[in-house]
Every structure is written in C-alpha cells, then in structure tokens.
C-alpha cells in the first residue's frame with residue numbers, strides 16, 4: 041500500500057530540514073509517495089496567499105504531511121493546516137537528550153494539547169471603540185475525543201496516568217467542562233489522573249519536572265506550557281510535534297525558520313527527523329519509528345553535531361550520520 | 367495623617383505571616399491604624415461566605431490592605447478583593463535572592479499584569495449540552511491605564527523600557543488591541559518597548575532570563591508567566607505582589623496557605639514582609655520601604671532561616687531579626 045506524504049518545507053531552515061527528513065524516510069523500505077507544496081512568507085510574497093488552496097487540499101487528502109516552518113505567516117499557515125488534517129490533538133514531547141545542555145536535564149514530559157478550540161476558535165469582535173471580545177469555546181465532544189486519545193496513549197506507553205493542567209478556578213464553566221469531561225472519560229477507562237492549575241504547573245515544573253509525565257491541557261495552556269518545557273530541555277531546536285487526526289496527521293518541528301542561519305546548510309535536522317519518526321509511528325511503522333528515534337539519539341550524543349550544539353557539521357553530515365545508523 | 371490598613375490573614379500560614387508583617391509595620395514610626403477582618407475557607411465554613419461583605423467593604427475603604435492567603439476559596443476571595451481596591455495592575459517582582467537556591471539565580475524580573483479583564487472578566491455560558499463559552503474582554507481604556515502605569519514605572523525605576531508579552535498572532539483583535547494600545551502610549555511617553563509572544567517568552571526566559579526586565583502583559587499571561595518566573599527563582603515562597611489602584615492597594619505574598627506546615631509557627635514571613643514594603647512604597651514611605659527590603663535581604667542571606675530555607679528558626683525569630691535590622 042502506497043502512503044501519500046505531503047511535504048511542505050515552508051520558509052527559512054524549513055527548506056533545509058524538511059528535505060533532510062524526507063531523505064531519512066526514503067532510506068527506509070516503505071512505499072511512500074512524496075508530493076511537495078508551498079506555504080509561508082515566500083509564497084505569500086509571490087501570490088498574496090500564505091497557504092495556497094492546493095497546499096491546503098494536498099494536506100487534507102494526503103495520509104500524512106511533513107511541515108518545516110513558516111515565518112511571519114506562521115499562524116496563517118499552521119492553524120488552517122491543523123484543520124485540514126482534522127487534528128484534534130497536538131502531541132508535544134519535551135525530553136532532554138543525553139549530552140545536550142539543559143536547564144533541567146531530568147525533564148521528560150509529553151503534552152497532549154487540545155488542538156481545535158479554546159481561544160483558538162478565533163471568534164473576535166470589536167464591539168465599540170473601547171471594547172474588544174474573543175469567544176473562547178470549550179466543548180464536551182472535543183474534550184472527550186482528547187481524553188479518549190490520552191487514555192489510549194498512557195495505556196500504550198505504559199504511563200501511570202496523566203495530569204490535567206487547566207485554569208478552572210477562574211474559567212469555571214469552560215475549563216470546568218474540560219476538566220470534568222476528561223476526568224470522567226479517564227474514570228470509565230480506569231486511567232488515573234490528577235490535576236494542577238496551569239499557573240502552579242509553571243512554577244512546579246521548573247522546581248521539579250520529574251513530578252509530571254503526561255500532561256493533558258486546553259489549547260493555549262498546551263502552547264505555553266509545552267514551550268516552557270522546551271526551555272527547560274534547552275530550547276525548541278530538538279523538539280518534534282505531531283498533529284493527529286482520525287485519518288491523517290501533520291508532523292512538524294517546534295522550532296521556527298531561524299532566519300539567522302537559513303541558507304547556510306547548517307540547520308539541525310533532528311527535530312524534523314524526529315517528527316518524521318512520529319509520522320512513521322502514526323502510519324503503523326513502529327519498528328522503523330524506533331530505529332529513527334534511536335539513530336537520532338545516538339547521533340545527538342556521539343556526533344556529528346551542527347553549530348547550535350557546538351559542532352561544525354552540516355545538515356547533510358548529520359542527516360547522513362543518522363541514515364547510516366538506521 | 368493616619369493610614370487605615372485592613373489586615374486579612376485568611377487561612378493556613380496566612381494567620382502566621384500576616385501578623386509578622388504587621389509587627390514590622392508597627393515597628394516603624396508611622397501612624398497606621400490596623401483593622402483585621404476574615405476571609406477564606408475557615409470563615410466560609412462558619413458563615414457560608416468566603417468573603418464577608420464587611421471584609422469587602424473594609425478593603426474598599428482602607429488606604430491599603432494586607433492579605434495573607436486563602437485555601438480552596440482563593441479565587442472567591444482574591445478576585446473580588448482586587449475589584450474592591452479598583453486595582454488595575456498587579457505588580458509581581460521575581461528576583462532570586464543571594465544565597466537562596468534558584469534554577470536561574472540571575473533572574474530579576476518585574477511583571478506588570480493587567481488586573482481587571484481578559485479571561486478574568488468571567489462571562490461564561492453553557493450554550494448547549496456540548497458547548498460552553500467564555501467571553502474574553504480587552505478594552506482600550508484598561509490597556510491605556512496599564513501602559514501609563516508601566517511608563518511611570520520604568521521611568522521611576524530607571525529601567526530601559528519594557529517588553530510586551532501577548533498572543534496577538536492568535537488573539538488578533540483582543541491582544542492586538544492590547545499590544546497596539548500599550549505601544550502607542552509608550553510611544554507618546556518616549557518609552558522603548560519590544561514584544562514577544564507569550565509562548566516564546568516561556569521558552570526564552572528559561573534559557574536566558576537576563577534578556578528581560580519589565581514585562582507588561584494581559585491578565586492570564588501575567589498569571590502564568592510570573593508563576594513561571596517564580597519557579598526560576600526557586601519557588602513562590604519569597605515573592606511579594608501588589609495590586610495597585612488609583613486610591614488604594616492590596617498587598618499579598620504570592621504563596622498559598624501551605625497546609626503542611628500551617629499552625630507550627632515556622633512559616634517564612636519574608637514574602638509577606640516584602641509585600642508590606644511594597645505597601646509602604648505605595649503610601650509614599652520610600653525610605654522606610656527600602657529599609658524593610660534591605661533588612662529582609664540581609665536576613666535571607668545571613669539568617670536566621672525558617673525550615674523552607676534549610677534553617678530551624680521560627681516565624682517569630684525571623685521577624686525579630688528583620689525588625690532588629692531596620
């Protein structure tokens with residue numbers, strides 16, 4: 041069976057790290073068909089649109105999409121692409137790699153972020169000269185879907201349960217609905233949960249990241265708290281993410297376009313290659329996914345290394361070293 | 367001129383640290399009149415109300431209020447009290463003290479948090495079985511008031527300007543209004559600003575806290591990001607805060623009720639005493655405020671210390687040591 045993979049490199053180092061991840065995927069004995077498409081600042085400059093309709097349609101029909109990065113237009117690209125693949129959860133692991141400088145090297149967390157609603161519903165109004173409003177939406181159905189995913193996730197991964205991070209002491213109805221729904225799905229599935237206010241989470245994860253493992257949260261909480269965890273493991277540079285829908289997925293590194301080094305061929309491809317490993321797992325290639333994870337970890341630990349990690353290897357050197365280890 | 371000070375110890379260690387801060391204020395030669403009132407879990411247990419009307423009225427008429435902590439009922443107490451004093455800004459310094467363990471000892475930040483609106487407007491609805499909504503409100507007037515305060519704050523404190531942390535790439539209308547209004551007030555006042563997305567702030571402050579100084583943000587961003595900074599300086603234990611209105615203020619430690627040690631007389635009074643120093647500054651007693659700050663810093667560095675800092679002194683020992691140094 042052929043898998044259609046959409047490849048959207050985007051801007052800046054997206055143009056370098058996305059082909060690197062495609063090279064890794066191509067080196068495996070899997071029947072992939074890659075189709076490339078444009079998105080981001082550069083295509084907006086040319087055509088007036090950051091996300092051309094063809095690109096949206098491609099992501100909406102491919103089995104999986106690999107996305108690099110977008111610049112100023114990031115929100116105009118990534119938010120519709122998440123919708124295109126109907127992704128209801130954003131999986132964001134934040135793990136410190138051995139041998140890589142980290143503020144908190146013991147950090148090993150996975151965020152399961154609600155990916156469709158919350159303040160991202162984007163219903164805004166300027167009611168008067170003085171007053172603007174945004175309608176934050178939380179539904180039982182989206183909370184349920186996320187919770188069911190989270191239950192499977194902790195069972196498959198042998199986790200002890202998960203933590204719900206929310207702000208239901210202030211957003212009583214909306215985050216209350218989120219918390220209660222997630223808790224009741226977990227209950228039905230016999231999965232243990234505990235909960236923490238998102239502000240308390242921010243303090244506690246700095247003091248002792250090992251007290252958390254899998255963290256389930258609303259959309260904006262997941263955005264901010266996973267980026268905080270990224271800071272604890274030493275930056276966005278190495279972090280992958282998966283936007284998972286029922287029939288397709290979108291896989292992207294958490295980092296941006298890195299304009300300071302774009303075009304020099306020295307961008308670290310690790311985050312995108314690990315995102316490709318998440319793509320492999322999503323499509324059922326667990327064994328291949330594990331091999332890619334291990335090859336990346338081994339390469340990060342033993343080199344070669346790109347300049348962001350103190351080395352002087354190129355993107356290609358690192359990609360080749362990972363492929364050799366597969 | 368007599369200053370009326372409302373004293374609301376609340377629950378748990380609030381009952382221990384608030385009197386300690388009152389002792390410090392009483393030791394200065396200032397004409398204060400203290401009136402105590404109840405709030406929190408204990409009074410709710412007794413009367414059914416976490417914030418009795420008398421307490422609200424007292425805070426709404428006193429020149430300043432010193433608040434300790436509340437347990438489960440924290441939101442029911444602190445949010446109306448902020449309204450009672452008409453506080454439009456919450457000042458939250460997060461500084462690592464010399465000699466105290468910190469994840470990032472070089473952290474020295476001040477958050478100026480919008481204190482009246484955002485998701486805290488609390489307009490929520492359960493539209494259907496499935497759908498709940500919250501209306502997030504951002505006004506030009508509240509953003510302006512905060513920005514004018516921020517401009518005075520950086521000028522008085524000889525700061526180079528301030529950073530605006532927001533999420534205007536997603537909340538375009540509401541955080542866009544916030545950002546644009548704050549920027550234009552800063553422009554008029556010749557104050558420099560830069561801006562950062564709140565998620566990027568979370569990563570960057572972990573990696574290098576010294577790149578930030580004064581941070582101006584909407585209500586929930588201020589809540590979460592200042593708690594994150596608290597984690598970087600070693601916990602909430604030492605952090606004070608001020609809720610400032612045009613005619614009165616409310617001063618409170620950032621920590622909670624610490625039920626594990628409540629009643630033992632060993633709670634660290636530093637955060638509440640520094641909050642009292644912020645109260646002194648608010649009322650115009652700058653010299654006395656500086657003396658209290660210095661006495662606390664010297665005591666934290668040279669002891670005696672409460673058990674949370676590895677010592678075995680009591681709340682009273684530490685309070686006496688601070689008063690001696692005044």
Ligand SMILES: CC(C)[C@H](C(=O)O)[C@@H](O)C(=O)O
Pocket residue numbers: 114115118119263535536565
């Ligand atoms: C670019 C932006 C809209 C996006 C988000 O807020 O989700 C980004 O921060 C992320 O986390 O992928």
Ligand SMILES: CC(C)[C@H](C(=O)O)[C@@H](O)C(=O)O
Pocket residue numbers: 209210239440441444445589
């Ligand atoms: C208790 C809660 C409502 C409050 C808030 O969210 O503002 C607290 O977290 C704080 O920061 O003082």
